[in-house]
Amino acid sequence: MIKFTNDELQIVKKLEILKNEAGSHSPSIITFRQKLPEVEIKVDACFLSNPYATDLFLEYFDEEILKSGKIRDLLECYPSQNGVIAEILAEFLQINAKNIFIGNGAIEIIQAVIHNFTRRKIMINIPTFSSYYEYVKEGVEVVYNELSKDNDYGLDVDSYIELVKLHRPDTIVLINPNNPNGAYTRIKDVQRILDELSFVDNVIIDESFIHFAYETENYQLVSLAHLVEKYPNLIVLKSMSKDFGIAGIRAGYGIMKESYVKSLLDSGYLWNSNGFAEYFFRLYTQKDFAVKYDKVRIKYIVETLEFIHELKQLPGIKVYPSMANFVLIELMDGIKSTDFVSKLLITYGIYIRTCDDKIGLKGQFIRLASRSKMENDYIIQSLKACIEMNVILDLVNETTG
Ligand SMILES: *Cc1c(COP(=O)(O)O)cnc(C)c1O
Numbered sequence: 085m086i087k088f089t090n091d092e093l094q095i096v097k098k099l100e101i102l103k104n105e106a107g108s109h110s111p112s113i114i115t116f117r118q119k120l121p122e123v124e125i126k127v128d129a130c131f132l133s134n135p136y137a138t139d140l141f142l143e144y145f146d147e148e149i150l151k152s153g154k155i156r157d158l159l160e161c162y163p164s165q166n167g168v169i170a171e172i173l174a175e176f177l178q179i180n181a182k183n184i185f186i187g188n189g190a191i192e193i194i195q196a197v198i199h200n201f202t203r204r205k206i207m208i209n210i211p212t213f214s215s216y217y218e219y220v221k222e223g224v225e226v227v228y229n230e231l232s233k234d235n236d237y238g239l240d241v242d243s244y245i246e247l248v249k250l251h252r253p254d255t256i257v258l259i260n261p262n263n264p265n266g267a268y269t270r271i272k273d274v275q276r277i278l279d280e281l282s283f284v285d286n287v288i289i290d291e292s293f294i295h296f297a298y299e300t301e302n303y304q305l306v307s308l309a310h311l312v313e314k315y316p317n318l319i320v321l322k323s324m325s326k327d328f329g330i331a332g333i334r335a336g337y338g339i340m341k342e343s344y345v346k347s348l349l350d351s352g353y354l355w356n357s358n359g360f361a362e363y364f365f366r367l368y369t370q371k372d373f374a375v376k377y378d379k380v381r382i383k384y385i386v387e388t389l390e391f392i393h394e395l396k397q398l399p400g401i402k403v404y405p406s407m408a409n410f411v412l413i414e415l416m417d418g419i420k421s422t423d424f425v426s427k428l429l430i431t432y433g434i435y436i437r438t439c440d441d442k443i444g445l446k447g448q449f450i451r452l453a454s455r456s457k458m459e460n461d462y463i464i465q466s467l468k469a470c471i472e473m474n475v476i477l478d479l480v481n482e483t484t485g
Pocket residue numbers: 188189190191192213259263290292322323324325331334335336
């Protein structure tokens with residue numbers, strides 16, 4: 085049991101309210117500071133982004149937009165239309181522009197795709213990113229594939245294929261690496277899924293964390309985006325928020341068959357990006373940026389691996405395998421995840437996510453993001469102290485009855 089003083093309990097109550105107001109997502113750090121000014125957040129280990137990528141973006145932004153005075157253009161002028169931004173990406177991604185749909189964040193594309201193209205039945209692996217079932221329209225059936233705890237919530241490809249054949253949904257979703265646990269399915273296995281399941285109308289592969297995954301020793305980038313021509317039912321979704329550290333400007337894209345892009349554009353979305361997102365997309369395709377970005381991507385992957393390694397040494401927790409920039413952690417010894425999260429926040433100023441609202445998880449779980457090296461060291465020390473304190477409290481409880 086984690087103990088709180090009366091003052092702390094007041095804050096715990098407010099935290100609970102704030103979390104409830106945010107629904108199935110976490111309150112943003114901005115909302116947090118506004119509504120709970122008495123809590124000082126030192127490290128945001130809830131939001132899943134690469135801080136070095138944000139630094140790199142800011143370097144360019146400062147030089148090219150702020151110092152040059154071009155910021156006025158971004159504010160005063162309309163950004164380019166959806167199809168024009170798609171053309172910028174097309175060359176860089178080596179994908180036909182007609183297959184690219186630009187979103188105001190990937191979440192807009194999830195909503196657009198599910199509202200427009202899922203007609204009957206969707207199959208979703210759980211635990212998952214909640215928007216996939218929350219945006220399902222009335223009348224569409226949702227089938228959950230509960231990932232097995234014994235398999236560390238990883239995807240068992242063979243039984244998955246069998247299950248899809250059994251249920252015959254028109255849409256399936258695979259987040260790779262998955263959120264909230266970071267489990268990764270190798271490209272050859274995803275391709276096997278695509279080969280076996282050509283009867284499914286929409287195979288959504290969400291690659292929002294793919295820049296953190298790798299299959300080779302040199303951390304080479306992997307992706308399925310180029311396969312859209314080969315598999316017309318494939319829809320690859322990509323948020324730029326996490327791996328480029330720019331959630332605030334809302335940038336994402338989807339790669340899908342031409343008729344889908346056309347159908348979405350015909351029903352709206354003409355100017356759904358803003359000037360800052362357009363600036364980002366142009367930067368993303370710029371050679372010098374891409375080279376520098378790859379360096380900070382790899383630096384961050386290596387540091388994240390060290391972080392995960394250190395987490396695994398801590399007693400009282402189980403760290404699940406992850407190829408993303410975060411880990412799912414199970415709290416043992418009867419610690420409640422909401423208590424643990426409150427304690428870390430109040431005592432150490434570390435903001436992490438409880439997973440008690442995630443369907444499909446059995447036990448007490450938190451999700452912890454990797455941050456900068458310095459922040460990660462601070463997180464490790466604090467977690468250690470928090471766990472030890474709990475152990476000591478237990479001992480006291482036992483001896484005092
Ligand atoms: C965060 C997230 C998204 C949405 O990202 P945007 O910020 O809307 O681009 C989509 N899918 C997954 C799996 C995510 O974690």
